[in-house]
Amino acid sequence: MKDIFANLYNKVVNFFHQTDEKQANTKNDACNRLKLVLMQDRTNLTPAIMDRMRKELIELLSKYMELDRELLDLSFEHEDEQMALMLSIPVVRAKNEDEINEILAKEDEERKKLEELMNSESSEGDEENSVDNEASDDENQEQTDSEEENSEEGEEQDVKPELTDKEKAFSDEEEENSEDDSDDDEDDEADEEIDNDPTKTKKEKKKEKFFKKKKEEGASQEG
Amino acid sequence: MAGRVIVITSGKGGVGKTTTSANIGTALAKLGNKVVLIDTDIGLRNLDLLLGLENRIVYTIVDVVEERCKLKQALVKDKKNPNLSLLAAAQTRDKTSVTAEQLKDICEQLKKKNDFILVDCPAGIEQGFQNAVAGASEAIVVTTPEMSAVRDADRIIGLLEAKEEIESYKLLLNRVRPQLIEQNDMMSVEDVCEILSTELIGVIPEDTGIITSTNKGEPIVNDEDALAGKAYRNVAHRIMGEDIPLLDLTPKETFLDKIKNFFTKGKV
Known part of the structure; x- marks a missing residue:
């Protein structure tokens, strides 16, 4: 007799619980x-430009530390009349000095090469061919310049506060170049489709898990 | 006397700007303030209907601007509420019939003899909006907990922030449905406030009484029992500087809910 009542009770409870979960x-x-x-x-940033900004940021920051690229979170927050850009990326591993120096040295070399190339071209005075190349060289140089500036201070782990200025520099460049760089954009889009909803929800789940883990470990990794 | 000029705006149409203007205006007048409502929705006037004054309009704002009558003549006094008067919009003209300068001038004149001038703004962000905002120093942004209304409100807030003459603006969240919020199917008051990061001046629940009160041409603040009426009366008090807590809108337990709660609690 008791069993029957218990059964009935459970069934009723389950019925109501189900309706709760279905919502x-x-x-x-x-x-x-x-x-x-x-x-x-x-x-005034379109999704495509935002996407590109994300990628450039990841590229830049990855030189100095190993990051979880999937979990980059970029958002703008409104505080009174100021708008702040908030960036959060989980740091997987801090790179050691040698690694960082190696990358930077490589970059400097490339830059020198580019400069030499540019100089030799301009001295030759072959205007018709060099116009396009020069334009793209300029872009590259600008980029490496801004990266260099940051390299001196960039070894710190705390990413957030430094980013606003960099950010502006990038988005400005972005607007200037977005029209003639259609090739790049296509490549980018093929790589990842961040805007798609299904991937986003997965990402968010992954993110939640990640932060839970982080909390448990404590912030020991950061130091 | 230097009255306060408050523009009631939203960006999106149909969120309750005109209803809000009529109700806050009536509530403020009932509290003993001298109030003038200005309908700036030229070509699509409706404020007269909500106040039940549609048959008494002789001159409109366009007549005032084009000097066919004096400002005082165009003000329609509400017989039930002598503190309240309406400056109606013209129905047969469009938004270009009045300039921002002219509206500013009208507001300046009305300020001298009234406590509150409420400007009912048309939907959109074009000329009509620019005109309505011109004379105001405060704004109430009306929105609902729907995505499109919140997005438009954000745009309006951006525009208001760029205007030097607007000293402060506050958010009025209209047509809130506590039951849907409870079910997690509607953004909550906190969600909207966080997204827009704007101070709240009131929360008005969705109320079928709004429709019937419009049918009668009598603002719902006159109905002592209606929840929406009470919410609007609270807004009026807050405008006057009183500190009144938000209405508790949590849905009342129905019989079925009671059974449901009994069982779910029983399990825990």
Whole structure:
């Protein structure tokens, strides 16, 4: 007799619990989509440009530490009249000095080569051919310049506070170049489709797990 | 006397700007303030309908601007509420019939003899919006917990911030449905505030009474029992500087909920 009642009770409880779980959580969808679209509205950055900015940032920062590229989180926050760019990327491993120096040395070499190339070309005065090349060389140089500036201070682990200036430099460049760099964009799009919703939700899950793990470990990795 | 000029705006249409103007205006007048409502939605006027004044309009704002009458003549006094008067929009003209300068001038004149001038702004961010904002020093941004309304409100807030004459703006969250929020199917008040990072002046629940009160041409603040009416009366108090907590909108437990809670609690 007791069993029958217990059974019945459980069934009823389960019935009500099921209806609870079935409720879709559309509110979070709305919030997340809104935040993303407002970020674009407020900054005048299109999704494609945002995507490119992310990639360039990752590229830049990866020189100095090993990062979890998948989990980069970029957002803008409104505080009074100021807009702040918030960047958070989990650091997988800090690179040691040798590694960093190696990369930087390589870069310097490349830059020198480019400069030499440019000088030799301009001295030859072959204007018709060199116009296009020069333009792209300029871009590269600008980029390496800005990266160099950051290299002196970039060995610190704390990424967030330094980024705003870099950010501006990049987005400015971006706007100038976005029209003639259609080739690059296509490549980028093929690499990753960050804007797609399905991948995003996966990423978020991964992210949550990651941060839980982090909390458990304590911030020991950072130091 | 130097009255306060408050523009009621939203960007998106249909979120309740006109309803809000009519109700806050009526509530402020009932609290003893001299209030003028200006309908700047020229060509699509409706504020007169919500106040039940549609049959008494002789002159409109365009008549004032084009000097066919004096400003005082164009103000329609509400018989039930002598503190409240309306400056109606012209129905047969468009937004270009009035310039921002002219509206600013009208507001300046009205300020001298009234406590509050509420400007009901048309939807959109074009000329009509620019006109309505011109004379105001405060703004109430009306929005609902829907994505499109919140996005448009964000745009409006951006535009208001760029205007030097607007000293402060606050958010009024309209048509809130506590039941949907409870189910996680609607953004909550906190969500919207966080996204827009703007101070709240009031939360108005969705209320079918709004429709019936519009049918009658009588703002819902006159209905002592209606929840939306109470919420609007609270907003009026807050505008006057009183510190009044937000209404508790958590849905009341129905019989079914009680059974449900009994069982779920029982399990824990």
